[in-house]
Amino acid sequence: xxxxxxxxxxxxxxxxxxxxxxxxxxxxxxxxxxxxxxxxxxxxxxxxxxxxxxxxxxxxxxxxxxxxxxxxxxxxxxxxxxxxxxxxxxxxxxxxxxxxxxxxxxxxxxxxxxxxxxxxxxxxxxxxxxxxxxxxxxxxxxxxxxxxxxxxxxxxxxxxxxxxxxxxxxxxxxxxxxxxxxxxxxxxxxxxxxxx
Numbered sequence: 165x166x167x168x169x170x171x172x173x174x175x176x177x178x179x180x181x182x183x184x185x186x187x188x189x190x191x192x193x194x195x196x197x198x199x200x201x202x203x204x205x206x207x208x209x210x211x212x213x214x215x216x217x218x219x220x221x222x223x224x225x226x227x228x229x230x231x232x233x234x235x236x237x238x239x240x241x242x243x244x245x246x247x248x249x250x251x252x253x254x255x256x257x258x259x260x261x262x263x264x265x266x267x268x269x270x271x272x273x274x275x276x277x278x279x280x281x282x283x284x285x286x287x288x289x290x291x292x293x294x295x296x297x298x299x300x301x302x303x304x305x306x307x308x309x310x311x312x313x314x315x316x317x318x319x320x321x322x323x324x325x326x327x328x329x330x331x332x333x334x335x336x337x338x339x340x341x342x343x344x345x346x347x348x349x350x351x352x353x354x355x356x357x358x359x360x
Contacts, residue, residue: 212245222247226296228266229273231282231289238268238284257286 213219227238241247247267254264256272258279263272269283276283282291293301313321 219245222249225249225266226294228294228297229269229276229283229291231285231287232292233289234268234282234284235292241268 223242225242227235230238238247250265250267253262254269255262256264256275257270258275259272261272263274264270265272266283269276270286271279271281271283273283276286279288280291281288313324316324
């Protein structure tokens, strides 16, 4: 005949349930999850469109006011298409105004420059100049160099260019710059005055 469960078996069953810990259920679920097949299988791998307007706009956005570590993080996000630009300005953690226009920045540019900190991590680290700033600085130096050359006489200009060329050769060959300074630029004005 049919046997009815006794109180001892019910109590034994209840004891098993009460002795189980919630973390045991979590571990069991994790093990089952590892063994299962994926719910949805990708038919093909994701491939970004490098020529899209959005990608070109993101890649052309300047990276400025950041330390080396934060700059590399932003470059990685742009490279692997994880960068999400801001749709509207964010609020600065210092002035509490909606002036943060760059994504992933915590402070606005004026506050970061005033405190001499990285705009993303807000730590007082050395700020890396952006490509645009470096390019502008290089162009400024080029203009100054051309202006100094224009103000010189032909003889002085050629002597100055020879000196620069020797310094470059000394640097590339591994010699010290001091040895190149022995052939330093000299003006021949004193010699010219003595001849007259």
